Amino acid sequence: MHRLRILSLTTAAAALAVMAAACGGDDDDGGSITVYSGRSEALVAPIIEDFTEETGIKVNVKYAGTDAAAALLLEEGSKSPADVFFSQDGGALGAVREAGLLATLPGSITGLVPEQYRASDGSWVGISGRSRVVVYNPGLINASDLPASYKDLTSAKWKGKVGWAPANASFQAFITAVRKVDGEDAAKVWLEAMAKNDAKTYANNNAIVSAVASGEISLGVVNHYYLWGLIKDQGEINAKNHYLAAGDPGALVNVAGAAVLKSAPNKSGAEKFVEYLLQKHAQEFFAQETFEYPLANGIATDPRIKPLAELKPPAIDLSDLDDLAGTLALLRSTGVLK
């Protein structure tokens, strides 16, 4: 019986602690906002602390994957307690916009960002940019042999040597760009040729960069900043980024962005937060910590990285990349996603 008693005592204590945690509310004078963040805590928390210190607005953050956060917002609908959605990619913002859940941002905020990196209706704004690149192992490949277009990756010389992550959102955005620029049929032909060329499937971009660095594969299609993140974590590694030719869908520049919910309980606080993300301090932080491209206020990229002004992405309206259902269907029908 002794053990049971200890068990029930601990349990009662835990239940009390939980109750106390559940009931304790805290409302400061500066008000508070709730942010659903698809970006991870390591990349967001320091900026949020600074924001609270500067404005007195308390921020409650819910960290979840961008997909889970978007699914949550869609399920909550107009009753969502969220004020801001900070998304890892444009597709999720598009899906939440489609459901009519996003408020229109004031021109003073959208005006901070170049036109191609925000929603045409002002429902969301890009915070930082990321370019699609080919990451390669310089020990295995001569720079002169590198492909100029994504189409070259189906060449026989790359058989079994290319890594990709078909389940990954940024890869799917790239395929959507291929469909928009080169058409459905070209996308289908390319996917089938890649599968036939024995492209190696990985769970995500990090796994691809690691596999390239270890020599498991020679090259892979990823976003540019994973390489720099890995270098920061592990020191110099055996991998480099290669940018594809001007206008190639494989040179797509996508964004991580933020939006204010139509149902936001604290809309002015939410707008202040989005604006803060575009100010110098936050933009510098993203450039240094995430190696992405700052999109506002003329902040420079990390000097080791090819600057944003020199990138030549395909001319695509990022809002047009929201047909992910079509891309998913294509990936399934070609057997690339199985």
Add this chain to the structure above:
Amino acid sequence: MNWAALRPARKAPAALWLPGLLAVALTFIPVFYLALRSTEDGWSPWSRAFHTSVPQLLQRSLWLAAVVALLCVAVAVPAAWLTTRADIPARRVWSVLLTVPLAIPSYITALAVVAFLGPKGMLQGWLEPLGVDRLPEVYGFWGAAFTLTCAGYPYVYLVVRAALASADTAEEEASRSLGVSPLRTFFAITLPGLVPALAAGILLSVLYTLSDFGAVSLLNYSTFTRDIFIEYQSSFDRTGAAVLGAILGLVTLLILTSELGVRSWLARGRKRRQAAVRLVPLGRWGVLALAFLSIAVSLALVLPVGVLVYWLVNGLRANADFPALAPAVRHSVEMALAGAAITVALAFPVAILSARYGGLLARAAEQAAYVTHALPGLVVALALVFFGIRYATGLYQTVWMLLLAYVILFVPNALSALRGTLVRQPANLEDAAASLGKGPLMAIATVTAPLARPGLAAAFALVFLTIMKELPATLILSPPGYQTLPGLVWSRSTDALYAGAALPALALIAVAAIPVGLLAWKGDIGALES
């Protein structure tokens, strides 16, 4: 006297069927949600699903579940027999080491498997001087099966070990004293008595495989659960995901029905052991036995923990950023304690109902609980979002909602631990208590509960560590700003900050392992040496 004839006449007291009813009602939340979401666009998503992905997914998911269950049994049964019946040295230590991998989430095992066994992983690095240029592909079916076996076999081990530890050994000893070899004794006497426990263990392992996301996604093997996630992630298609979820639920129902068949075939209660066990001397087979146990422990425990320690040490050397642990540890422990207590409190009456009274409600409660258990945590979480934001606004985005999700997800874990114990308990002790004028509830309190104590403790430990590991529902339902250990591991590892992920991962494993490790340690004292 014909006891069987009396059984159907017994009516369950309200204290048993009310919780049963509650358990059914709770599991209806995700079922109702799936029914609603999967039919909101008519039947076309269903026919599309059946014409494209479903047949293949079905085949792939079931094949993986079957192979993993088989491998789990192949590891767990010999391990359980060796640690309860054989004269191996340090039996209790082995018990603990074999049980503790339960505390390692499949996504951590998968990360470690890829890092260690990948074509250019750490192992290849060690073998490089021997001329090994690359190892065979770890991704795909066998990588996923291997990872899920490492992460899932302890579920089977625990159930089988509990059954062996409390089973009557008189027949085994009689058999051996008549000169029958230990091996034949095992197959003729011991194994048949293990069937209910094996069935429960296999069921848990199958449900574990069907609902797993971490291992299959990191090792690139497509199953229902992985596809449901992809559906949400890529197209935010709630209908398509709900259709797949509903099909997964129906498949689980079919599996459950067949499990019930096995169970009713062997519903007889077994006597509890009275005397101490005489251990089987292994002699020269002892070395082989130790080798077997060492391999199992190395793969399931040393490999993942070793990789984590390696990352941690590397990070310490490189001055990496480490997250603050204290709040996450506190939240995770609070949730796991409270969630386990509530879950076991709800499961105990349901288990008694099912083991002693039978009937429609008991069966419905049990089956409904298992169906939701096979659903991905994401689906159960979204069902609670749907329900909470409409009908329980006060609870929404509080820890209560999260606790509710844990109860719905993990009642089956508690049920399986409790049912096994109860079925092996002689019901006529309660009947005797009742015939002495005690009411059925008094009989339960004074006879059933004390005898079921090992089962209660096991259920608590099992649910505690499962909650500690749970990721998708925890991310979606925890209140904003509420950090948990799995949340930290997830956020750091998705950023490829492996050193930062290793610290909370090791903390998670250490905390989750405490109750179950204690149990494995004490289990030997209580069951074998008393």
